[in-house]
Amino acid sequence: MKEIRGGITAPLGFLAAGIHAGIKKASVPDLALVVSVQEGPIAGVFTKNRVAAAPVLLDRLHLRRGIGRAIIMNSGNANACTGARGLTDAEEMAGLVAGRVGTAPHCVFVGSTGVIGQPLPMACIRRGVPTLVKRLRRGGGAEAARAILTTDTRAKQVAVRTRIAGRIVTVGGMAKGSGMIHPDMATMLAYLTTDAAIKQRTLQQALLAAIARSFNCISIDGDTSTNDTVLCLANGMAGTPVLRAGSPEFALFQRLMDHACLSLAMQICRDGEGVTKVVEVMITGARTQAHARLVAKTVATSNLVKTALFGEDANWGRIMAAIGRSGVPVDPNRINLTFDGIPIVKDGTSLGPMAERRIARIVRRKEFTVTADLGQGQATARLWTTDLSYEYVKINATYRS
Amino acid sequence: MKEIRGGITAPLGFLAAGIHAGIKKASVPDLALVVSVQEGPIAGVFTKNRVAAAPVLLDRLHLRRGIGRAIIMNSGNANACTGARGLTDAEEMAGLVAGRVGTAPHCVFVGSTGVIGQPLPMACIRRGVPTLVKRLRRGGGAEAARAILTTDTRAKQVAVRTRIAGRIVTVGGMAKGSGMIHPDMATMLAYLTTDAAIKQRTLQQALLAAIARSFNCISIDGDTSTNDTVLCLANGMAGTPVLRAGSPEFALFQRLMDHACLSLAMQICRDGEGVTKVVEVMITGARTQAHARLVAKTVATSNLVKTALFGEDANWGRIMAAIGRSGVPVDPNRINLTFDGIPIVKDGTSLGPMAERRIARIVRRKEFTVTADLGQGQATARLWTTDLSYEYVKINATYRS
Numbered sequence: 001m002k003e004i005r006g007g008i009t010a011p012l013g014f015l016a017a018g019i020h021a022g023i024k025k026a027s028v029p030d031l032a033l034v035v036s037v038q039e040g041p042i043a044g045v046f047t048k049n050r051v052a053a054a055p056v057l058l059d060r061l062h063l064r065r066g067i068g069r070a071i072i073m074n075s076g077n078a079n080a081c082t083g084a085r086g087l088t089d090a091e092e093m094a095g096l097v098a099g100r101v102g103t104a105p106h107c108v109f110v111g112s113t114g115v116i117g118q119p120l121p122m123a124c125i126r127r128g129v130p131t132l133v134k135r136l137r138r139g140g141g142a143e144a145a146r147a148i149l150t151t152d153t154r155a156k157q158v159a160v161r162t163r164i165a166g167r168i169v170t171v172g173g174m175a176k177g178s179g180m181i182h183p184d185m186a187t188m189l190a191y192l193t194t195d196a197a198i199k200q201r202t203l204q205q206a207l208l209a210a211i212a213r214s215f216n217c218i219s220i221d222g223d224t225s226t227n228d229t230v231l232c233l234a235n236g237m238a239g240t241p242v243l244r245a246g247s248p249e250f251a252l253f254q255r256l257m258d259h260a261c262l263s264l265a266m267q268i269c270r271d272g273e274g275v276t277k278v279v280e281v282m283i284t285g286a287r288t289q290a291h292a293r294l295v296a297k298t299v300a301t302s303n304l305v306k307t308a309l310f311g312e313d314a315n316w317g318r319i320m321a322a323i324g325r326s327g328v329p330v331d332p333n334r335i336n337l338t339f340d341g342i343p344i345v346k347d348g349t350s351l352g353p354m355a356e357r358r359i360a361r362i363v364r365r366k367e368f369t370v371t372a373d374l375g376q377g378q379a380t381a382r383l384w385t386t387d388l389s390y391e392y393v394k395i396n397a398t399y400r401s
Numbered sequence: 402m403k404e405i406r407g408g409i410t411a412p413l414g415f416l417a418a419g420i421h422a423g424i425k426k427a428s429v430p431d432l433a434l435v436v437s438v439q440e441g442p443i444a445g446v447f448t449k450n451r452v453a454a455a456p457v458l459l460d461r462l463h464l465r466r467g468i469g470r471a472i473i474m475n476s477g478n479a480n481a482c483t484g485a486r487g488l489t490d491a492e493e494m495a496g497l498v499a500g501r502v503g504t505a506p507h508c509v510f511v512g513s514t515g516v517i518g519q520p521l522p523m524a525c526i527r528r529g530v531p532t533l534v535k536r537l538r539r540g541g542g543a544e545a546a547r548a549i550l551t552t553d554t555r556a557k558q559v560a561v562r563t564r565i566a567g568r569i570v571t572v573g574g575m576a577k578g579s580g581m582i583h584p585d586m587a588t589m590l591a592y593l594t595t596d597a598a599i600k601q602r603t604l605q606q607a608l609l610a611a612i613a614r615s616f617n618c619i620s621i622d623g624d625t626s627t628n629d630t631v632l633c634l635a636n637g638m639a640g641t642p643v644l645r646a647g648s649p650e651f652a653l654f655q656r657l658m659d660h661a662c663l664s665l666a667m668q669i670c671r672d673g674e675g676v677t678k679v680v681e682v683m684i685t686g687a688r689t690q691a692h693a694r695l696v697a698k699t700v701a702t703s704n705l706v707k708t709a710l711f712g713e714d715a716n717w718g719r720i721m722a723a724i725g726r727s728g729v730p731v732d733p734n735r736i737n738l739t740f741d742g743i744p745i746v747k748d749g750t751s752l753g754p755m756a757e758r759r760i761a762r763i764v765r766r767k768e769f770t771v772t773a774d775l776g777q778g779q780a781t782a783r784l785w786t787t788d789l790s791y792e793y794v795k796i797n798a799t800y801r802s
Contacts, residue, residue, distance in 0.1 A: 051725025051733040051749075081721050081733070083750035116718025117751045226722045303704070303789075304797055311798025317517020320482050321627050324452025332452040332482070348452075349484035350518045388704075389798075390791050396705055397712025397790075 001255060003263075007141030007157030010172035011195035012237040013037040016140035018147030021128030023114075023121055024076035029147035031125065033132045034191060035070040035101055040235040041200035042068030042109065043207040047228035054079045054086035055110040056227060058094065062106045066200035068233045069103040071191055072096075072132075073111035073148045074125065075176070080226040081117040089120045096126065100133040111189050111229050113150055113176060145174035148189055151395055152176055156267040158260045164252045169196045169238045171256040175264040190215065190230045190264055196253055197236035198243045205245055206257045207232045214261035218269050218384045232257075269384050274391030277309050280369040284380045291328045292381035295374065298326035299385075306388035314359040316344050323372060334375030340368045402656060404664075408542030408558030411573035412596035413638040414438040417541035419548030422529030424515075424522055425477035430548035432529045435592060436471040436502055436537055441636035442601035443469030443510065444608040448629035454481030455491040456511040457628060463495070463507045467601035469634045470504040472592055473497075473533075474512035474549050475526065476577070481627040482518040490521045497530040512590050512630050514551055514577060546575035549590055552796055553577050557668040559661045565653045570597045570639045572657040576665040591616065591631045591665055597654055598637035599644045606646055607658045608633045615662035619670050619785045633658075670785050675792030678710050681770040685781045692729045693782035696775065699727035700786075707789035715760040717745050724773060735776030741769045 009016045014036055021031035044063045046056050062068075072093055079086045094108040101108075112120070145155040161170040177188025192207070211230060236242075243250045269278045281300045286292035299305055302322040308315040316337055323330055337345035339359040344351055362368050410417045415437050422432035445464045447457050463469075473494055480487045495509040502509075513521070546556040562571040578589025593608070612631060637643075644651045670679045682701045687693035700706055703723040709716040717738055724731055738746035740760040745752055763769050 047726075049722060049725040050727075050729075050731050051721050051736075078718070081718055081746070081750055083734070083748070085750075116716075116722060117746075226718075226725060303793075307794050307797035310794065313798065315517075317479070317482055317627075320452045321450060321517060324450040324627060326451075328451075330451050333484070335452075345482070345518075347484070349482055349486075388794060390794050392704075393708050393711065393789060393791050393794055396708035397714065 001160055001162040001259060004159045004161055006159045006172060007145055008034055008172045008174045008191055008193050009138055009141035010159030011170040011193050013195060013235045014193045015136040015138060016144035017132050017135035018143035019128060019132055019135060022124040023074050029143060030074055030076045031128045031132060032073045032144040032147035034144060035136055036233055036235040038235050039067050039069045039107055040233060041066055041198060041203050043204040043232045045207060045211055045230045047226060049226050051226050053112060053227040054082055054090040055112045056229060057087060058090040059109050059229060062109055065106050067107050068109060069107040070097050070101050071109045071231060075148050075150050076114040077112060077118060077120050078114045078116045078227050079112040079120050082119055085119055089122055092122060093125055096129040100129060109231055113189055113227055116226060148176040150176060151273055152271055154271050156264055158263040160256050160259050162252055162256055164249050165240045167238045167240045169240060171260045173260045173264055175268055177268045188228050192232035192260060194234045195238035196234055196243055197240050198234050202243060202245045203232060203234055206254050209254060210257040210261040213258060214265040217382060218265050269386055272386040273395045274389040275386040276389055277387045278367045279309055279385050281383045281385055282369055282371040284371060285373040285375045285377060286379040287377035289379045289381060292379045295323055295326045295328050296381040296383045298322050300383045303388055310387035310389045312363050314363045319370060330374050336373040338371045402561055402563045402660060405560045405562055407560045407573060408546055409435055409573045409575045409592055409594050410539055410542035411560030412571040412594050414596060414636045415594045416537040416539060417545035418533050418536035419544035420529060420533055420536060423525040424475050430544060431475055431477045432533055433474045433545040433548035434533045434537065435545055437634055437636040439636050440468050440470045440508055441634060442467055442599060442604050444605040444633045446608060446612055446631045448627060450627050452627050454479050454513060454628040455483055455487035456480055456513045457630060458488060459491040460510045460630060463510055466507050468508050469510060470508040471498050471502050472510045472632060476549050476551050477515040478513060478519060478521050479515045479517045479628050480513040480521050483520055486520055490523055493523060494526055501530060501534040510632055514590055514628055517627060549577040551577060552674055553672055555672050557665055559664040561657050561660050563653055563657055565650050566641045568639045568641045570641060572661045574661045574665055576669060578669045589629050593633035593661060595635045596639035597635055597644055598641050599635050603644060603646045604633060604635055607655050610655060611658040611662040614659060615666040618783060619666050670787055673787045674796045675790040676787040677790055678788045679768045680710055680786050682784045682786055683770055683772040685772060686774040686776045686778060687780040688778040690780045690782060693780045696724055696727045696729050697782040697784045699723050701784045704789055711788035711790045713764050715764045720771060731775050737774040739772045
């Protein structure tokens with residue numbers, strides 16, 4: 001497996017473009033389009049938020065047919081809490097692209113991100129789509145990746161390839177998201193493309209598995225958005241035989257998907273709102289996987305843990321307190337804690353000033369791992385979390401102003 | 402019912418004192434003692450955190466006998482995650498007071514708050530207790546209230562009295578807490594005293610009811626501490642007949658307890674770490690009370706909602722998003738939102754720019770109410786939340802430094 005350049009347009013037969021259509025006040029890209037030269041199966045996972053945005057409702061509907069050709073995305077406006085008008089607007093976006101590209105409207109998927117509760121400025125989108133279609137090109141991945149950003153400071157792209165059944169197969173992707181990120185969800189906006197030949201059901205299976213190990217393991221602020229979407233569009237142009245679930249070829253493809261999703265997820269973490277640190281929270285020795293995950297999630301979302309990380313304070317007491325309130329019946333006297341492998345708590349109590357000094361050095365690292373062994377069983381869970389900084393508060397206190 | 406001065410020493414027969422014993426580096430009070438002139442029933446509610454501190458473990462044990470005479474409290478050190486030594490230290494604290502005051506050790510309760518995971522400096526406490534006992538006096542409530550503070554900026558006291566069965570009955574109280582505050586818990590440290598004549602079981606019932614409507618309805622940061630404790634000590638000196646559950650006299654006493662607990666809870670909210678606003682989150686029209694409470698809790702603990710409050714941004718979309726991810730099967734198209742009674746969302750969508758401008762003025766208030774009607778039933782829930790400010794991050798990033 002090899003990382004390459006090109007992002008979402010790295011696989012064969014994908015074109016992309018990004019432009020400033022005027023949805024955002026600032027003169028930055030805000031409308032993106034990805035098109036495959038031919039239709040193919042598409043897989044998707046969406047937010048579990050009951051207040052789902054109009055584009056999510058539309059995509060869910062289109063996904064029932066399972067065929068995709070294009071994805072149009074805007075930033076600057078989430079088209080959420082916009083009622084019937086929002087749905088009409090999302091449909092029109094799909095229709096505009098379908099007409100220009102020459103495909104059925106149900107083969108066009110829509111993504112929106114930005115402020116909630118304001119109607120989409122459709123005039124901008126109507127003007128923008130023809131320009132966007134004209135700009136479509138092989139090297140357009142980077143500008144499309146920029147056009148879907150909101151409070152992100154960096155574009156997030158990935159492309160990996162490997163040889164499967166004698167042919168080069170590529171998976172490309174791009175993502176946006178730096179707030180409202182939390183494991184209990186499909187995820188923020190992430191789009192993947194591949195030239196693998198694969199059936200929709202198999203693609204969906206591969207996408208779900210990859211998400212469970214990547215986007216669903218990161219937490220920035222515990223909030224789940226109304227718009228979270230991951231889509232993966234395949235066009236079969238790599239020329240492999242159709243990949244069958246369970247085959248060694250499928251296993252290779254799964255590795256590509258896993259790598260692409262984890263790369264995008266970690267890029268999102270590192271670019272999280274106000275993030276200065278990315279910390280891996282590893283829970284071991286739990287009785288069940290659900291227990292391990294619940295404890296990991298409670299630690300990863302604790303504001304007291306996250307502010308201590310920002311302050312580079314090795315305040316392991318807050319980690320213990322978070323473990324204790326998770327709802328899992330832990331025995332505090334059996335808990336062992338390590339920071340990057342250095343023990344600090346043994347059987348629930350501190351190993352003393354020398355250990356404290358050693359971990360005080362570790363918490364100054366940009367990335368490190370906190371491992372809590374509950375001493376109750378064999379189950380484990382792993383999440384990545386970030387610190388909570390002044391900058392996070394600033395970004396979110398002033399977002400709409 | 403009348404609010405009076407005197408705090409925890411306002412009821413008949415209670416003495417208190419607070420001194421600097423040297424547990425905190427700064428020369429501020431850090432050791433407090435409350436003593437009743439005679440033993441009496443004591444009620445208690447403790448943290449649900451599995452990682453409970455030594456004083457909580459000891460108090461739970463002492464509460465089995467249900468009789469109290471004194472409470473000793475220290476700030477600057479939580480005596481949590483301190484293993485067997487922590488328990489021995491808490492026992493010694495109780496023993497020191499019992500010896501000086503002339504009561505059984507199980508009639509002495511212990512409270513600690515501060516840093517987790519460091520052994521209590523027992524030498525300070527051994528030196529401090531004799532001084533503390535000598536200083537005990539009727540007017541000592543205020544200095545005791547100061548001695549239990551950590552990051553609090555203000556002491557929190559209350560005293561209320563009313564006539565019950567021809568006698569004046571008083572409830573006094575003090576509390577500390579400005580971080581690690583969350584509804585899913587007994588609460589931070591709060592101590593109440595009363596001269597009412599009441600059996601332990603009835604007192605426990607009154608305390609539980611008062612907590613459910615006060616301390617369990619406030620949320621500052623979603624974290625539940627290892628040390629949270631509420632105790633209420635009664636000595637019967639008001640001279641009423643013994644108050645019986647269900648009687649009109651008990652109802653009057655319950656009102657005193659409710660008032661005292663809600664006053665302390667709101668003082669805690671207003672003095673929350675970095676708090677600039679206290680916002681009431683009211684959920685109506687839920688199918689069940691559990692639904693209403695879950696939605697209220699999700700809104701009240703959302704970092705995105707809390708940073709928007711700090712920024713005085715009427716970002717109702719974040720409230721909608723929080724409602725949507727609560728896990729309650731809401732129908733977004735039936736949700737109505739108001740800010741201090743001014744409608745902004747009707748049937749899930751914005752009422753437009755004029756309504757936006759009106760609520761933009763409301764979010765500048767120091768205190769206001771956000772009401773979400775789910776349109777599904779009759780159940781309601783009410784919580785108070787606070788904003789998330791730069792100051793919160795600062796306090797918690799630098800707490801141990």
